[in-house]
Amino acid sequence: MSDAVDKIGGPSPSSLAEIKGHFQSIALPVITDPRGDLTFVEGGNHIPFNIQRVYYLYNVPVDAQRGGHAHQELEQVVFALSGSFRITVDDGHTRTEHFLRDPRKGLYISKLVWREMDLFSQGAVCMVLASQPYDESDYFREYQDFKKAVGQNS
Secondary structure (H helix, E strand, C coil): CCCHHHHCCCCCHHHHHHHCCCEEEEECCEEEECCEEEECCCECCCECCCCCEEEEECCCCCCCCEEEEEECCCCEEEEEEECCEEEEEECCCCEEEEEECCCCEEEEECCCCEEEEECCCCCCEEEEEECCCCCHHHEECCHHHHHHHHHHCC
8 A cells, every 4th residue: 555645745836747647646835823724725836737626525424435437638636634535546557545634735636547535534525626627528437448548548
């Protein structure tokens, strides 16, 4: 199992172009004072795309599985705002597991990467930043269809 998201530092704004691989950890800035911590995100600055959609998952049963799909064009960054969960990413050649548990650290996922999420802690909140609005035709819902598409793009 990889704990890469907890161990890898995020990119500086000048290195965002370099993270356009299949998946990569991203660390957001944090401002700390006696009143607590504040973290912020700016598309195109901290995130390697302009943010077109934000959604979040909550009240997820601890035994639930989410994801189970890939996208043809959409890019995402996934964060655990509260609690924790495992996200498994698969680029068609390699599968790796990442545990998200720090609200300052997210996982960038490029297009053509299969993702599965599970092992949600009680009360976990997952936030996803997406590069495009929702479009059902962008999804690969069947793993075999995804594998065929990845094979054509290799």
